[in-house]
Amino acid sequence: MPVFPQSLMAAWFLLAQAVPLESATSLPFSPLKLILLVGWACFCLYLTPRLKDNPLVPSEYESLFQVATLLGGPLVILVLVLTDTRASARDKSFWDRLKDAMLGTMGVKPMPVEESGLQLFDANGAELSRLYGHGEAGPGDRHVLAMTVQIIEEAVRQRASDILIDPKDHTSYAVRLRVDGALRTLRILPAATSRAVLNSVKAVSSMDLAERRRPQDGAFTARKGDTSVSFRVASSGALNGEKLSIRILNQNAGRFTLADVGIPEQQRSIILGALGKPFGMVLVCGPTGSGKTTTLYSMLNAIDRQTRNVISVEDPIEAHLPNVSQIEINAKAKITFASSLRSILRQDPDVICVGEIRDEETAEIAVRAAQTGHLVLATMHCDSNPTALIRLLDLGVSPMLLSSGLSLLMTQRLVRKLCRQCKRPARLSPAAAEGFRKRGIDPGRMFQAAGCDACGGTGYLGRLAVCDLLSVTDELRTEIANNPGLAAKLRSEGEKKSRTNLKNEAFRLVVAGITSLDEFKRVVG
Ligand SMILES: [Zn+2]
Incomplete structure (x- = not known):
């Protein structure tokens, strides 16, 4: 039986x-x-x-x-x-x-919960397990802590720039990583576990655990051995719970050169020419996540910081740069871009770096400083060089001041590089291939994404900047200073030209087999 x-x-x-x-x-x-x-x-x-x-x-x-x-x-x-x-x-x-x-793993990647050696610290240097569970963490707490550490560690290992924890529905949360600008799901967690993980991150970021609706900001640091990574955290209430976005600051940004960023030789020499001048403003433009800060750092790395006094104002400081006085914006302490710039100008700087021009006052002070014998490097959130000019005029900077202050405008986008281990020859329609051949381009040298373990199945690994440069020549200077209809002209002709330049630069990477046609279309198409 x-x-x-x-x-x-x-x-x-x-x-x-x-x-x-x-x-x-x-x-x-x-x-x-x-x-x-x-x-x-x-x-x-x-x-x-x-x-x-x-x-x-x-x-x-x-x-x-x-x-x-x-x-x-x-x-x-x-x-x-x-x-x-x-x-x-x-x-x-x-x-x-x-x-x-x-x-029994339900499609969730099994990861052993074990001590990894990675530790999380708040701004005052207190360790996570002391903050969460007050040093007497029970077995449940320890599991939550280990899971938080695992998520952070996995994100760093996959070179993510952001970790997003959002409620999917009322029973589960999605933990996603942004790698090379694209989101991928790391794991799906049940709501109860996610809330505990959220609380542990909020605790180590010095946030109010009871506040689940209003937006909060915080920061923490992860250390393993003698390497450390900094994180900026933002929380807010969302449908079905609370969402958290954790930005991973790129500590390597401080070591990048213009060549590392992917700027080709010809453009590098134009940029170096502008950086070598004793005064004038170099403005880096682009949308969010287009790598402006990294380019700014690589520019600072191209400047001789032994002989020139370099001061930077940033929000936040992403990486430590030797021989640069770095100041971090703190809205709560009333340290703003404008107030910092005013105090910096009294400290005899040669080079001033402005993390981002957002308001009228900062724009005015920065352009004036560029005109009065300082080299000013700055970034601005806009689509193209012409829109940057229009934006500065809209912010109330006078055309006279602008024409004498500006030296070089630069707009950039980031293009994902094809993974070298798995890229395969591009499959093109006969008509498209013929079209390329007519333009003297060999379609046999183009590649497309496949996906392997090395690139996490995405087919892409790492990114390169593509740039459009606009040198402010004497001719353009006169035009800015005297032409009242400049904004309209820039809007129509200028933007078209800027877009074409960016497209040409990105297409150069497609023809060289460095990126794919799909990526080209996604970024500049
Ligand atoms: Zn691959």
């Missing part, structure tokens, strides 16, 4: 569901599944002894019934689990999903 196999299997399944191998907190508890399992086990225990000699079951079908009761429960559970994981693991193969389901 095979009562035992069914009961044993039911017990094993119950155990596997209740205590999945390693990711206990990443498994969403489903009461429905548990009820089904318990029901099935009872059904097995009730039915199997009664099968034999039952008039309803012909003896030749008895073994078939045995098999059906043995496999029925697990099959139902399997179907439930596979439908559960369908949404979160659409890119996985059926067998991978099956494996995940059998291991």
Whole structure:
């Protein structure tokens, strides 16, 4: 009488569901599944002894019934689990999903919860476990802390620039990483675990844990051995809970050169020419996430900081630069770009670096400083060089001042580089290939993205800047100073030209097989 196999299997399944191998907190508890399992086990225990000699079951079908009761429960559970994981693991193969389901990991990447050696510290140098659980962290707390540390560590390992933790619905949260400008899902966590992880991040970022709706800002540092990484955290209330975005400051930015950023030789010499002048403003423009700060740092690296007094005002300071006096903006302490700039000008600077021109006062002081014998490097949030000029005029900088202060305008975008290990020749339609050939371009040298382990399946690894430069020549200077219809002209002709320049630069990378046509279209198309 095979009562035992069914009961044993039911017990094993119950155990596997209740205590999945390693990711206990990443498994969403489903009461429905548990009820089904318990029901099935009872059904097995009730039915199997009664099968034999039952008039309803012909003896030749008895073994078939045995098999059906043995496999029925697990099959139902399997179907439930596979439908559960369908949404979160659409890119996985059926067998991978099956494996995940059998291991009880529900499509969530299994990561062993163990001491990694990475520690998180708040602004005062207090360690996370002291802040969360007040030094007496229970087993549940320790698991949350380990998970927080894991997420941070994984983000740093994947070279992410941001970690986003958002409620997906009322039962789960998505943890996503922004790598090379594109988002990818790291894991899906049940709401209760996510809230605990959110609280631990908020605790180490010196935020108010009770405040779940109003936006808050904070910062923390991660250390492992003698390397450290800084993080800026912003929280706010969202539908179904609270969302958190963690920005990872790029510590390597301080070591980049103009060549590392990807600026070609010809453009480098124009930039170096402007940086070599004793005065004038070099303005780097671009939308959010276009790498303006990194370019600004690489410009500072091209300046001889032993012989020139360099002071920078930043929000926030991303990386430490030797021989630069770096000042961080702090709105709460009333340290603004404008107030810092005013005090800097009294400290005999040669080079002033302005993290971002956002308001009239900063624009005015920065351009005036550039006109009165200082080299000023600054960034501005706008699409193109012509819009930067229009924006400065809109901010109330007089055309006279602007014409004498500006030296070089530069707009940039970041283009993802194809992963060298997996890129494959581009598949083009015969018409498109013929079109390229007519323009003297060899389509055989173009590549497209594939995806491998090295690039996380995206087909891209690392990014390069593509730039449009606008040197402020004497001719342009006269035009800025005297032409009242300049803004209209810039809007029509200037922007078109700027876009064409950016396209040409990006296309050069496609032809060289460094990036793909798809990426070209995404960034400048
Ligand atoms: Zn690859």
